[in-house]
Amino acid sequence: MTSERTLQSVIDSLGERGDKTALVDFDKKDRHCWSFQKLSACARAFANGLVRQDFKRGDTIALFAENSPEWIAAALGIIRAGMVAVPLDVQLGERTLGHIIQDSEARAIITTRKRVEWIERLDLEEKPKPILLDAGEEDWAEADWKRFLESEETELPTVSCGDEAVLFYTSGTTGPPKGVPLGHGNITAQLDTAAEVHLITGGDRVLLPLPLHHVYPFVIGMLAPLALGLPLILPFSLSGQQLLRALGEGEVTAIIGVPRLYSALYSGIEARVKSSGWVACKLFRVFLAASGFARKWVGLRVGKLLFRSLHKRFGENLRLLASGGSALDPELAGKLEALGWQVAIGYGLTETSPLLTVKLPNKSPPESAGKPVAGVEIRIESSAAEKKEHVNGHEVGEVVARGPNVFRGYRNLPDKTDEAFTENGWFRTGDLGYFDDNGELQLLGRLSTLIKTESGEKIQTEDVEAAYAEESAIREIGVLGEKGKLVALIVPDRASSDDGKDAVRKAVE
Structure with missing residues (x-):
């Protein structure tokens, strides 16, 4: 499955949704809605402005700010203009930030006032042009992002599916972060996958609590729902109170989260139950066990019925918890399902845009990482192990993959790129695993953390x-x-x- 579409066509199609809600942004007290028409027009206007300000096709532009509708519109505008978006973690240290800006050759950085002075202090030969999402004051008028919003139509550069769209930087454990450029074709292949698995559908409303500098929230949490015409709900903060507010008032049906979020969610539920006394604790454990038994052995989902008060608190519409970024503990997944929610898990890496496999609700064994998504080939490279090993008769080795979602190589690191691929072009994930009798991928950990x-x-x-x-x-x-x-x-x-x-x-x- 090779996608010939580009993200430019995806972004252009957003406006066809008209007045349908695209974004619901919660602030401390209120909430603000953006329609698909407004988001599309804003992204296009920003693209026009970039081109008129002499930015060129292929230029890199960094985004260094918290999630907001303006951040999303700016990112879409950069991509629509044929340029490359570079999402950055707002918690980056000064040294790492300087390395990424220099390595990416960012011509501009979209940020906020409180971060401008910090960026100015960086020891860089050429500093990127600041574009502020919250300029406000006269002193910052020249850097106001609204000055780039040009409604007059401008001829924008066109790109091919092989051109870069987004440049992510992976955390470096043994060195500085590596730049991972993903092309238009890489990402549109993932959007096609998201549509084909039918995990989120027409009536869903998606909570996006994750920062957008990672590939999983950027592609699966932001682009995929928007491409499907689904509204994104942006919470004011990650505090329990604000998440509950966004879940309820935003009428959320699906969460795009990570294991740490779901672990905190379950711990909070457990703590609340314990504070209610021993009788409540006993009933909770009995109901949880009964729900888990009914789901596993009879195929009945009774969690929503047994835990009615819990679902009222978290929003009665919430049905799906999607997890990615790292492995979700099977025991925790089972508990969340017993409580009445569906749990879906994705496995992949930044270099694979990100999904390689998807584990759909009630479709795979608890410990499985699921089956390869359409268009992706995965095999087990036993030569990566010192000697041949087997689990239950299945050959163990490094998980390697190829497909339209796999990147071509690291930015400015040809040696690292060579190391990342086999001689015949398969990407080395660095994970150990095997396929079971049902074609389910079972992961055993990282090669780099295996000690003899x-x-x-x-x-x-x-x-x-x-x-x-x-x-x-x-x-x-x-x-x-x-x-x-x-x-x-x-x-x-x-x-x-x-x-x-x-x-x-x-x-x-």
Whole structure:
């Protein structure tokens, strides 16, 4: 499945939705709605303004601000103008930010007033032109993004599906972040996938609580719903109160989230139940077990009925929790489903735009990562392992992939690009896994975190970390290999004991 469309045509089609709501943006007290017509017109006007200000096709423009309708319109405008959007994390350190701006060669940076002085302090030979989403004052009038909103039609550059559309930067664990350019064809292939799996459909309203500098919220959380004509709900903040407000008032039916969000959601529910007394705790556990049993063995979904008061609190329309970005604990997924919600999980990487596999509600075993999406080929490269290994008779190796969603290579890093692909062009994900009898992908961890002990046993450090993280005395833990032995760096949870050192020692014995 190769998409010949570009995001330019996708953006142009948004206006065809007319007055239908595209964005619902919550501020501290009120909410503001943008129609598809308004969003499309604003994106087109910004594209016109960029071209009139002598920005060229292929120029890179960074976005360094929190989520907002203006941020979304600006990003769409950059792409519509044939330029490359570079979404940045607002929490980047000064050194990392400077590296990314220099590496991306950003000609302009869309940001806010409070960040301008910080950007000006960066040690750069050539600083990007600031464009402010909140200029307001006379001092900043020249940098006001509204000055770029040119309603007069301008001939905009056209692009091909192979041209770059968005440049993401992945977190660097052993070095500076790497630039991952995704082309128009890469992303439109993912939009086609989102439409084909029918996970979100015509009547859905999608909560987007994630920052847009990651590929998962940018493509799956923002572009896919908009391309399907669905409204996005933008919460004011990630506090429990504001999320509940957005869920209820926004009449949300689906959340695009990450495991940490769903873990916090379930912990909050559990804490509320515990505060209600032992009777409530007992009933909660009984209902949860009964709902899980009915769903697993009888195929009945009774969670919404058993937990009616919970669904009233979170919004009776909410049905789907979509998780990506990292692995969702199967036990947590089962609990959320027992509570009456559907859970969908996507697996992929920034380099794959991002989805490689999708696990649809009630379609796969709990531990599975799902099946490859249409157009994507995945195979297991056993040569990546030191010796051939099998699980339940299935060959284990590195998960490698190819398809229209896979990027072509890192920006300015030809050696890293060569390392990322096999000789015959398959992308190396760096994940260990195998396919089971039903064609479901089972993941076993990262190759880079696999440690071989003195005895020759191979241990996945992520599993060890997850096990010890359950101990109340441990707040954070990192497991490393040192001369064939496991060692750990531990941050104690001081709230759990007066003597953190002794508590941690007991936890790891």
